[in-house]
Amino acid sequence: MVGLPVNVGSGQIRIYHSSVRGFVLETSFGVTVRADWPHIVRITAPSTYSGTLGGLCGNLNGDISDEFYTPDAVLLNDTQLFADSWRDGSLSAHCEDPNDSWEPGHYQNRSQFIEHCSIMAMHDGPFAECSRVMDPQQRIADCVHLLEQTQGAREALCEALRGYTLLCQQNGIAVEEWRSATHCGKHPTCPANTHYEVCGTSCPASCPSLSFPFQCTLQCQEGCQCNDGNVLNGDRCVPPTGCGCYHSGRYRQAGERFWHGEECQFLCVCDGITGNVHCTPSSCSEEEVCHVLDSEYGCHPRPNARCSASGDPHYMSFDGTYFDFQGTCRYVLATVCNDTTGLPHFQVDARNEAWHGLSVAITVEVFVNVSGHLTRNLPLLLDSGRVSVYSSAQYIFVSTDFGLSVSYGGSWTLNIIVPADYSGVTCGICGNFNGQSNDDFMTPSGALVRSADQFGASWKVEDELPCNDGCGNNCPLCQDQTTSRSLCEIIRSSQGPFSFCHVYVDPQAYFEDCVFDVCLSGNRNDVLCRSIQTYASACQSNNAVIYPWRESASFITCPENSHYELCGTDCGHTCSSNIDASCEHTCSEGCFCDDGLVRSGGLCVSVDQCGCLYDGFYFNVRIKTLF
Template sequence: MIQSNAYCGLITDPSGPFQNCHAVVDPRSYFEDCQYDLCELHLNNAALCESLQAYADVCQTAGVQLAPWRNATFCPLACAANSHYEPCAAACPATCVDPTAPYNCSLPCVEGCVCDSGYLLYNDRCVPSQQCGCWHNGQHYPVGSEFWTDNTCSSKCTCPSRGSKVQCFNASCPAGQYCGVQNGKPVCLEHSYGICHVHGDPHYQTFDKVTHNFMGNCTYTLAKVCSNTTSLPYFNVEAKNEHRGSTQVSYVREVVVEVYGQRIVIVKQQMSHVLVRSGTLPVSAAGGAITVSRSGRYIVLETDFSLRVSYDADHSVEVKVPTTYFNLTCGMCGNFNNRRDDEYMMPNGQQAADSNALGESWQVPDSDPSCGVPVPSPPCSDEDEKLYGSDQFCGILTSRPSPFESCHGVINPQDYFDTCLYDLCALNGGQEFLCAALEAYADACQAAGVTLLPWRNATFCRELETACIVS
């Protein structure tokens, strides 16, 4: 039996630190629980301390003042910086908000950590009392703190000294940052982006990384501003699809961007150069707020608020939207809200049953009446699926080693492998469809800053350039 006063016997010791409590709270059940725990846990010191603390807590709750039972080597209670342990501390600690709280506290004392002399509790830390600062609109702010007064980050205040009034002044976020909200408070955040990628025949990878396979050949809304309350510039991005050789699939034929009252159309052309009605690239519109230029094989439209729409004039479209538009968009590219469970949202606010229903709901009303959604292709045979999944086809995306291996840790290739397999099964394994799938993953990797090994050559996936800009 574990009865030594070095163990559970401390609880019942008539001359021990808990003696004043024996007449108020019977120690026997706590002693027995302590013995049981130590036997089961093989004299675990932490279990002993927890048993002693349980009896100490119930005694202090009953109003009994105990003698110290902890010390530096026996059940020490670790305290944070600028604080110390007291066996009978005020249950209402002195804080920056209420330094006199212990003197007006009606609760019995508790053991715990107490701020050292000259320090007060603020946000679970003991700070020098002179750092306890100012009140503003019912909130307390420590000395030297700064805070925004509204969700537009247009006014900032500071607390200069203890007990003083806050000092406020006009301000704004630094260049390259925007005003956002974190934990319910306005803060300046670094700009980041949501990226929607449309590629192949076609596949839509939304801002929130859900992939839709939708083969409709009408005109569809990719992304637009759907909030009526935002003061941010409005934009609308649409894509018109077309059949190429097979009515089972479709590809992007043109991209339309509406912004700042301008309507700019980038159209696929069967020629090896770019035609621009208003002049050679780069061109600008809306007083320079819109620019259209070439970047590699892409035609890129950019605005002064960091919207970026890229089209390779073949099959691949990327819509890049700054985080200021978080949760403000709708369309095939989704809501841009970091949620994957609402990526089938139709214009009426309901969730579509599948990707086909979603795509049809975002068809632009003035689309060609003869367009539509083709009948789904028959499933791939097991033999073909194995072939197209091999390293000679789509498997090159996921295999190691491969030209794409350096990107695996940045962008998971599985979605691109799946869409590649989907395309080759639907289109009987044509090399141009394989190249389009590999190209889509390569573009995503390079956009993420990954340098890939060469994967094209003179006979495999040779690059072509075809586009026309109409502004």
Template sequence: MGQKKDLGNYRPVSLTLLPGKDVEEIYKITTTPARRDLLRITCVKGRLNCIGEANETPVCKSPMVYFDCKNNTAGTSGAECQKSCQTLDMQCYSSQCTSGCVCPDGLVLDGNGGCIPEEECPCIHNEAMYQPGEKINFDCNTCVCKNRKWECTKDQCLGTCAIYGDGHYNTFDDKRFSFNGNCEYTLVQDHCGKSSTVNGTFRVVTENIPCGNTGTTCSKSIKVFLESYELILGEERVSVVKRGQNDKVPYTVRSMGMYLVVETKSGLILMWDKKTSIFIKLSPSFKGQVCGLCGNYDGNSINDFTTRSQSVVENVLEFGNSWKVSSTCPDASSVKDPCSANPYRKSWSEKQCSIINSNVFSACHSQVEPAKYYQACVTDACACDTGGDCDCFCTAVAAYAQACSEVGVCIAWRSPTICPLFCDYYNQQGECEWHYKPCGASCMKTCKNPSGKCLNDLPGLEGCYPNCPPDKPYFHEDQMKCVSLCDCYDDEDGKIYKRDECNICECTSEGLQCKFDDKACNCIYEENSYKYGELIYNTTDGTGWCFSATCDVNGTISRNIFKCGIFTTTPFTFSTSQPTTTASGMHE
């Protein structure tokens, strides 16, 4: 007989039992599945006793199995070295074998109490887990989770330089600094030092204007020099100054929500929020070929403080002052901390800017470090002490939201009480085309871009966007509404014609620019020229049907088929053996 054992910690039950009788009911209630083997429970002198030895082996949740160190050779590692998806690449150093539940060979812990094959383990990015097959966007590349690792495309991405608010800069190589000066400064240009071309192809200049009593400045006027054109961005619009005889326009201008976007075929993109934020993007072909306050774009932030004379310095004032456009401007000096100068604004600024550190932006915190954006926000909100304080605060928060959008995290942070955008203002009575979008469409059909094709696929920019219905597919930037037909359209030969007029027109930032052109009003048929409205031919098939053709707008040919005798025009026969050619070179 085995040793008698008291039930000890078994939970009590309230039953009346007779001595010497087997207690099957109590056996079922008081014992665990792990202890039911080899037990016999009896009632002796008013006490419950069990006869036999209990099986102490725990029961593991399937598919896990119990590993018993006693049944394995010395030096074998046990449950303490169980691999998981998080520790697959780590070595285990065991001082003592620990018995316990483990995954079968070939499986590892999934972190949720289950076992899975190694190849089904998730990938980790910024502390977030992604299952096999899931995709993320990293800069301009797409990454797929496979075998616990990210497999990414290797496209060359555009570099970005950001300038916003109270002189805050983030260079192409991700060096952050603040610089204030009341002058014009070169942000970026592609003619630098001895290795540069004579004049370069572009230059971007910003003019800093004071926006407070503490000496702080905000970038509010931008000039872009492209070949024989000068674009001036200021007062929420773009004006163009043309110098030279080059008729080929090297840029396009379009609206994206709050932003005006200037794109060039050479690989320069400028995004301006019409206030104090500027984002400059450059093609990888410019790497190491540029200079200015945005740095040299060579992938190394250490040498970003390169002066106009091509010397690398550590002092931000020396670096910034070297990029003055005019030597007559005074040098910038260090600016007193705005919150120290305006202590009554500090608590308000910190409270308002705390939205950057709040749950509103929680999805972005692991992607873009919020601390420096928060500090810049507090500084700017303290500095704007002559009005426009909400603009300074909103611009600083929007800069962080844009940085989040750049890494694929879209945050709808605005509300009726925090930096609202009143998109409903643009809706006509009874219509609901306009809506706020935190990351709007990067390219859409507009009257200035009727094809809906853009040079670059940019990250979504926030602002008010129209949802144009199918019967009004084009957005008219000047009228701020959706239209069925634009004032002008882009023909396949690259020219833009105004409808119903004998002019060749260009859609420019200053509106429609037109000039009279004979070809726009003439039709070419079998090498003969016909004026707008002139009859080209009128013939019959001999069975009572007549055919006529008339020169129509923009060099198109309008044909008619009718029953002979209805029109009074004297019929004549004209050969139609050769293809019809319009003024744009398209065959009819």
């Protein structure tokens, strides 16, 4: 996020406010974008682009008969198909029709629509001078169509006339006052410290210079203007003393505090009265780290760390090291290395076994040691609520009051989250959580090894089951990955359902894991779905938005009394209200109880069929237990 005005590339791109609700983007190569929220955008391009453009605005070749070309160079005669062909971005498959809250019925029928829209063509009307130069007939037709779509909403007429007004004014043609004659309000509502003008400046004085920052070449426009004695500060009009400061190429609001320096060595504040920035030496606390979070650079609380095991199995350590280890024994994934730290102790183990007789493995059991209890029914609370265990969607969760969270999706996905307090004191296959990925392969003896097999084997937990410590140099390879790469491409596609997640979770490692697993399985659809679901789960764990990705072949069949949701939660919908307080509030995809039902273990039941929570343990209804 950058405050306006802004000058990029030594004047190659300039962006500034032209009014309270409008902005302009100008380029040194002649392309200009003008937007006036919420409904008007105008783009101009020089003749040097003749015949080279594409999109809803056409190709700029001077021939209006060939405007409807698709990105694939197919000429259509259907406007809807043409427009749909240019859908772009992550939301292209999930667009929704706008829902303007305009009250319908002000104008009753088509004849009224035509009558009021035709004010644009009246020879003695407010648009008379403009209509002699710019034919309004297409604008009138668009206006009538808009009124039909909105069932005669007055605001629809006002927006259509406003659009024609700005078009006329941007071409240097005067427009008379038109709002009172059309019931659009002679003085429309404007924000604080502003007033309406039919022909106000498009080059308003703005912060922080208290003048227009560039040479003004724009015509006047109708809209809300700052009152005398005020200047534009973003989308608000303020006294000059309410302006902010420019610092290191960025505009800061008055009173805004921010960090500066490569390691956050300075804490700065903007003095709105003088326009100066004052910085004092400072640093992040031990509980903080200097980095960019939500587009803001500075000291932020140390983030939790996440370790995962997925597929056959692919590991990601707390510090982001990706590696494969195919051992089929029981191994320590994460534990506290130094019990003298004063932190609550925990240990998470996982047991793997060979997958379909191959020399690769999958996780089949997870052991979480925080309380020493064994239970059959879920949910349950242990140690006076310090530990809760419950199921939601396709996962089993173990959650503690000290921040440890373990989720297991059944052989394919295991996630361990530890709080920042454990930074530098964990060990196991998940690593030491010290922010350095180059020392993750530390054995229990403290030796740093290079081999993933040697590292993984060092964390083996002895038991009586036969097992081996990986395939070494004999791991199976899949020679032809063409099909699997094509199938897995959805994970990293910039136009796909996960593209909004890419900035939160790098898709490349998940894509490579998917290719390996799917190819090794012979391109099995169930393996593909689980691989994609692994990335979907990682996205949702980071609160990233994803969009529907399952097709009929990979759709989840839900048990009785439940249904599939892409982003659902059982929080507040279980038989145990005690569990709800600690349940995972980030959504996940899976099966959730139908309306009016709640989760009882693995079933969805009516509230009167709920069991009982006794001494932290959940018992199904009509179950007899001896104490």
